Amino acid sequence: MSSITPSSDDEIAGNHWGAAFDGIKDALRLPAWVVAAALIGVGPLAQAVGHPIGAAMASTVFVWAGPAQVLFYGGLGAGMAYPALAFVIGLSSMRFLPMTMTIMQMLRRPKQSILTQFAIAHFVTVTVWAECLRRLPDMREVDRVPYFFGFGITCLVLSTFTTAFGYVLAGAVPTHFAAGLLFLTPVFFTCSICAGARDMPDWLAIGMGAVLEPLALHVAGPEFDLLVTGLVGGTVAFMIKMNRRRTTGTLR
Amino acid sequence: MIEMLAPYALMLVIAAVPTGIWRAGAVVLSRSISSQSLVFEWVRFVATALLAGVVAKLLANPSGALALAPDWGRLGAVVAAFAAFMAFRRSVFAGVLTGETILILSVYFTQP
Numbered sequence: 315m316s317s318i319t320p321s322s323d324d325e326i327a328g329n330h331w332g333a334a335f336d337g338i339k340d341a342l343r344l345p346a347w348v349v350a351a352a353l354i355g356v357g358p359l360a361q362a363v364g365h366p367i368g369a370a371m372a373s374t375v376f377v378w379a380g381p382a383q384v385l386f387y388g389g390l391g392a393g394m395a396y397p398a399l400a401f402v403i404g405l406s407s408m409r410f411l412p413m414t415m416t417i418m419q420m421l422r423r424p425k426q427s428i429l430t431q432f433a434i435a436h437f438v439t440v441t442v443w444a445e446c447l448r449r450l451p452d453m454r455e456v457d458r459v460p461y462f463f464g465f466g467i468t469c470l471v472l473s474t475f476t477t478a479f480g481y482v483l484a485g486a487v488p489t490h491f492a493a494g495l496l497f498l499t500p501v502f503f504t505c506s507i508c509a510g511a512r513d514m515p516d517w518l519a520i521g522m523g524a525v526l527e528p529l530a531l532h533v534a535g536p537e538f539d540l541l542v543t544g545l546v547g548g549t550v551a552f553m554i555k556m557n558r559r560r561t562t563g564t565l566r
Numbered sequence: 567m568i569e570m571l572a573p574y575a576l577m578l579v580i581a582a583v584p585t586g587i588w589r590a591g592a593v594v595l596s597r598s599i600s601s602q603s604l605v606f607e608w609v610r611f612v613a614t615a616l617l618a619g620v621v622a623k624l625l626a627n628p629s630g631a632l633a634l635a636p637d638w639g640r641l642g643a644v645v646a647a648f649a650a651f652m653a654f655r656r657s658v659f660a661g662v663l664t665g666e667t668i669l670i671l672s673v674y675f676t677q678p
Contacts, residue, residue: 344659369573376582386581388629396580404584409620412613414592419606428593435589440617490673492631494666500624501647501665505658507617508651519611523618528626540623544616552611
C-alpha cells in the first residue's frame with residue numbers, strides 16, 4: 315500500500331511519482347498478472363479469424379475488456395453480422411457504466427479536465443475497479459489519481475504483451491490449461507468482488523447477483539439478463555442498507 | 567493498404583466504441599452528481615450484483631475450452647475458491663490458486 319511519507323503536504327509533485335509507483339507495485343503483486351493471463355486467450359481467437367497480431371494487441375489497448383474482445387473475435391469467427399455483433403458487445407459492456415461511476419466518485423478533483431476523466435475511465439476494468447475500490451478510500455485524495463494510473467497502465471501494458479504471447483502460442487496449449495486460462499476471469503472476479511464486501515448488504519448484492527442471473531436469463535433473455543440482475547439485486551441491497559442506516563440512526 | 571487496416575477499423579468500430587461509450591457516459595453522468603450523493607452508493611450495489619451475475623453467466627454458459635470442464639468442476643472450483651479465500655483471511659491469491667487447481671484437474675481427469 316502507499317508507503318510514501320511526505321515531509322510536507324506541499325510536495326505534491328514528488329508524491330505523484332511515489333503514488334504512481336505504489337500503484338505499479340500493487341498491480342504487479344498479483345492483479346496485473348491475473349488480467350494479463352486471462353487475456354492470453356484473446357490472442358488465439360484473433361489468430362483464428364486471420365487478423366494480424368498487431369490488431370489483437372490493439373484490441374487489448376483500445377477495447378480493454380476481456381469479455382468484449384472474446385465476443386468480438388468469437389462473433390467474427392461465427393460469421394455474425396457486424397451491427398448485431400456491435401450491439402451484443404455494447405450490451406455486454408454495460409457493466410462499465412456503474413463501475414466507472416463509482417471510480418469517478420473517488421478520483422475526481424476540483425478543476426480536473428474532462429479529458430483526464432475520460433483517460434481515467436478508459437482504464438476501468440473489473441480488476442482495476444475491485445482493487446481500487448478497496449484501496450483508494452484509505453489514500454489521500456492527491457495520491458489517488460497517480461496511483462490509479464500506475465495501477466491501470468501496468469495492467470494494460472502487461473496484458474498487451476500476453477495477448478501477443480497467446481497469438482503466437484495459439485493451439486500449442488493443452489486443453490486443461492486452456493480451460494484454466496478461461497476460468498481465470500470468473501474465479502478472479504469472484505475473489506475480488508468478495509474482497510471488497512464490508513457488510514451484510516454487500517454480501518447480499520453478491521449473492522443476489524449470482525442467484526438472480528439464471529432467473530433473469532429465463533425472464534429477460536440473454537441480452538438483458540445482466541441489466542435486470544444488476545438493477546434488481548443492487549436496488550434491493552441498497553434499500554436494505556438504507557433501511558439499516560435509518561434504524562441504527564433512530565436507535566441512537 | 568485498405569485491407570491491411572480493415573481488422574483495426576473493425577475492432578475499433580465494433581468492439582472499442584460500443585465498450586467505450588459506457589465509460590465515457592459514466593464520466594459525463596458523474597459530473598452532474600455530487601460526490602456525497604446516494605446515487606453513487608446505489609450504483610455501487612448495482613455494479614456488485616451485476617458482476618456477480620457476470621460470474622454466474624460465465625460459469626453456467628462457458629465458452630471455448632472452459633466448456634470442456636464438467637459442471638461439477640466449474641461449480642466446485644468456484645465454491646472451493648471462495649472457501650479458500652475466506653479460510654486464508656480473505657486472500658485473493660489463495661482463492662484463485664485453489665479454484666484454478668480444481669478446475670484444471672477436473673478437465674485433466676475427465677478428458678479422454
